[in-house]
Amino acid sequence: MxxxxxxxxxxxxxxxxxxxxxxxxxxxxxxxxPAPDRPAEPEPWAAPGTYDEAAFGWSLLAGDATTDGVVLVARTTEPTVDCVVVAQDGTGWTEVARKTGVTSTEGSVRIELDGLTPDTAHNWILASADGARRTLVGRFRTxxxxxxxxxxxxxxxxxxxxxxxxxxxxxxxxxxxxxxxxxxxxxxxxxxxxxxxxxxxxxxxxxxxxxxxxxxxxxxxxxxxxxxxxxxxxxxxxxxxxxxxxxxxxxxxxxxxxxxxxxxxxxxxxxxxxxxxxxxxxxxxxxxxxxxxxxxxxxxxxxxxxxxxxxxxxxxxxxxxxxxxxxxxxxxxxxxxxxxxxxxxxxxxxxxxxxxxxxxxxxxxxxxxxxxxxxxxxxxxxxxxxxxxxxxxxxxxxxxxxxxxxxxxxxxxxxxxxxxxxxxxxxxxxxxxxxxxxxxxxxxxxxxxxxxxxxxxxxxx
Ligand SMILES: [Fe+2]
CATH class of the missing domain: 3.60.21.70 (Alkaline phosphatase D (PhoD))
Known part of the structure; x- marks a missing residue:
């Protein structure tokens, strides 16, 4: 054995x-x-742009999610990035937050989001300023x-x-x-x-x-x-x-x-x-x-x-x-x-x-x-x-x-x-x-x- x-x-x-x-x-x-299972979630968001591993190869991390907020962290070689967040709605995904021109500090980006809807699935990306290149698509749930x-x-x-x-x-x-x-x-x-x-x-x-x-x-x-x-x-x-x-x-x-x-x-x-x-x-x-x-x-x-x-x-x-x-x-x-x-x-x-x-x-x-x-x-x-x-x-x-x-x-x-x-x-x-x-x-x-x-x-x- x-x-x-x-x-x-x-x-x-x-x-x-x-x-x-x-x-x-x-x-x-x-x-x-028994309490109900977690609600079903749609397939991941088909985000615009293409994944650029060289510029965004570090993990995306979301953390300390609350009923209406979350902290997002990533590293990138880009000097500034846009952050786009979508939330689950009745049929798919709807944009709920966008922060443009976020400056990276020594290659690190940190964003605190609030005003989100409780117990809701979200997807998110960081993207280059022209929107053509991005991270993987991240997910978190409030x-x-x-x-x-x-x-x-x-x-x-x-x-x-x-x-x-x-x-x-x-x-x-x-x-x-x-x-x-x-x-x-x-x-x-x-x-x-x-x-x-x-x-x-x-x-x-x-x-x-x-x-x-x-x-x-x-x-x-x-x-x-x-x-x-x-x-x-x-x-x-x-x-x-x-x-x-x-x-x-x-x-x-x-x-x-x-x-x-x-x-x-x-x-x-x-x-x-x-x-x-x-x-x-x-x-x-x-x-x-x-x-x-x-x-x-x-x-x-x-x-x-x-x-x-x-x-x-x-x-x-x-x-x-x-x-x-x-x-x-x-x-x-x-x-x-x-x-x-x-x-x-x-x-x-x-x-x-x-x-x-x-x-x-x-x-x-x-x-x-x-x-x-x-x-x-x-x-x-x-x-x-x-x-x-x-x-x-x-x-x-x-x-x-x-x-x-x-x-x-x-x-x-x-x-x-x-x-x-x-x-x-x-x-x-x-x-x-x-x-x-x-x-x-x-x-x-x-x-x-x-x-x-x-x-x-x-x-x-
Ligand atoms: Fe250990």
């Missing part, structure tokens, strides 16, 4: 173990009703308002690493799904060894020009956070006393941060940084955390301000699902890995983790989505009997970097392990989350390089 077969058997038994929703949204005696009631389908991955000719095969399949959004959990680039903005840019260019990633981010909007490799492997600012660290100074961090924020379309959070909330009406709130930029090794994993923010957001959320988007695992892996490298996950910061777990346990519908550890999993946040044992974590990726072969260290079929880790996948993957606010279920699927589902569960909330 090869590695994949072992994991398929784990995934298959886990699927059988999954139960269906218990219907908390309807009154006694009534069957819960978020539903509080009136919206339907399934939300989101993709997610972490740990890409430029794969040379191999690329990120699974992401080509994600690109065909017209997702509501795609979560980038961090290690989107492995820019280790970079020191200047241009050196960081070269790594972003490597990923963004890779066809599978380019096609994925042209097909939906992204919601991104970062992990260590956007800066340097296990970086620490200033003097550190840990091991296996890259000690960096503020100017170095500023260069890496500049390249990240230039490449990724996002709006600053409430403190001007990465942690922020994206809302999908009453269906889902996505709480994007920054578990890298505020870390002090062995002291704290996030600032007190960020921890207070996420606990308040969890308590205040009116959405059916609260997605906590964390680059590293929130799970307590003491039963799996003991204390190995626990300083690189929430487990190593128990006082802050206790606060996060208590806030998540206090409200319904919380799901952690995480990356970093280079194996895919649907796992419980804590061993049986511990606070957090009823919470779930969907660990996604890697999508191109080295796979962590957990099964060489641990017997995954051991009952105690399997109860906390019902689905483990040691293969390249991305995650698909189908959130159904009618049944109050999250269907979690780990999708492989050929588009097939390698492990899945239906989690009732």
């Amino acid at each position: 090869n590695r994949r077969e072992v994991l398929l058997s784990v995934g298959a038994s886990a699927t059988l173990l999954a139960c269906s929703g218990d219907g908390t949204t309807d009154g006694p005696g009534t069957e819960p009703t 978020a539903p308002t509080n009136d919206g009631h339907r399934k939300l389908v989101i993709g997610a991955t972490s740990c890409l690493n430029p794969g040379g000719d191999v690329g990120f095969p699974g992401l080509s399949f994600a690109a065909t799904e017209r997702l509501d959004a795609f979560l980038l959990l961090g290690d989107t680039v492995y820019a280790d060894g970079s020191r200047t903005v241009d050196e960081y840019r070269a790594f972003w260019r490597g990923v963004c020009a890779t066809p599978s990633f380019r096609d994925l981010v042209a097909s939906t909007s992204v919601i991104a956070t970062w992990d260590d490799h956007e800066v340097a492997n296990n970086w620490t600012l200033g003097a550190g006393d840990g091991f296996n660290e890259t000690l960096i100074d503020q100017a170095w961090l500023d260069d890496a941060t500049f390249a990240f924020k230039e490449a990724i379309p996002m709006r600053p959070g409430p403190n001007g940084g990465i942690w922020r909330k994206l809302s999908y009406g009453t269906i889902a709130d996505i709480l994007v955390m920054d578990c890298r930029g505020e870390r002090q090794e062995d002291v704290r994993i996030v600032s007190d301000e960020q921890l207070q923010w996420v606990t308040e957001q969890l308590a205040q959320s009116q959405a059916a699902f609260k997605i906590v988007m964390v680059s590293i695992h929130a799970a307590d892996h003491s039963a799996l890995l003991g204390f190995i490298e626990e300083e690189d996950r929430w487990q190593g910061y128990p006082s802050q983790r206790d606060v996060l777990v208590a806030a998540a346990e206090a409200v319904p519908g919380v799901l952690f989505v995480t990356g970093d550890m280079h194996y895919g999993a649907i796992q419980k946040l804590s061993p049986a009997g511990e606070p957090g044992e009823g919470l779930w974590e969907f660990a996604v990726g890697p999508s191109g970097s080295e796979v962590f072969l957990l099964s060489t260290l641990v017997n995954l079929a051991n009952d105690e392990v399997a109860s906390q880790y019902p689905v483990v996948l040691e293969d390249w993957n991305w995650g698909r989350l189908t959130l159904d606010p009618g049944l109050m279920t999250a269907t979690l699927e780990l999708v492989g390089d050929d588009g097939s589902v390698l492990g899945s569960m239906i989690i009732p909330f």
Whole structure:
């Protein structure tokens, strides 16, 4: 039995173990009703002009879509470009926004759009001033308002690493799904060894020009956070006393941060940084955390301000699902890995983790989505009997970097392990989350390089 077969058997038994929703949204005696699927969308817009790969070969990225707005980012060799946006109407596409003469800054174009219609598919291009040459056609979908009631389908991955000719095969399949959004959990680039903005840019260019990633981010909007490799492997600012660290100074961090924020379309959070909330009406709130930029090794994993923010957001959320988007695992892996490298996950910061777990346990519908550890999993946040044992974590990726072969260290079929880790996948993957606010279920699927589902569960909330 090869590695994949072992994991398929784990995934298959886990699927059988999954139960269906218990219907908390309807009154006694009534069957819960599935929420409607996403609305159909027309074939992509037949945009004018021809695709010019030399001038517009970098990915188009749309990000942080709201009910009426989005941030668009692209790189180009053109000094000025026009941006044209069309929205789905009854029969096809209608132009809803046009910005002409947008100046590129050091080859980068960034546009914030507002005034868009909620829960509507949009297509967009950047074009040369004469309109003859353009980017690929990008797509994104604005978020539903509080009136919206339907399934939300989101993709997610972490740990890409430029794969040379191999690329990120699974992401080509994600690109065909017209997702509501795609979560980038961090290690989107492995820019280790970079020191200047241009050196960081070269790594972003490597990923963004890779066809599978380019096609994925042209097909939906992204919601991104970062992990260590956007800066340097296990970086620490200033003097550190840990091991296996890259000690960096503020100017170095500023260069890496500049390249990240230039490449990724996002709006600053409430403190001007990465942690922020994206809302999908009453269906889902996505709480994007920054578990890298505020870390002090062995002291704290996030600032007190960020921890207070996420606990308040969890308590205040009116959405059916609260997605906590964390680059590293929130799970307590003491039963799996003991204390190995626990300083690189929430487990190593128990006082802050206790606060996060208590806030998540206090409200319904919380799901952690995480990356970093280079194996895919649907796992419980804590061993049986511990606070957090009823919470779930969907660990996604890697999508191109080295796979962590957990099964060489641990017997995954051991009952105690399997109860906390019902689905483990040691293969390249991305995650698909189908959130159904009618049944109050999250269907979690780990999708492989050929588009097939390698492990899945239906989690009732
Ligand atoms: Fe990674």
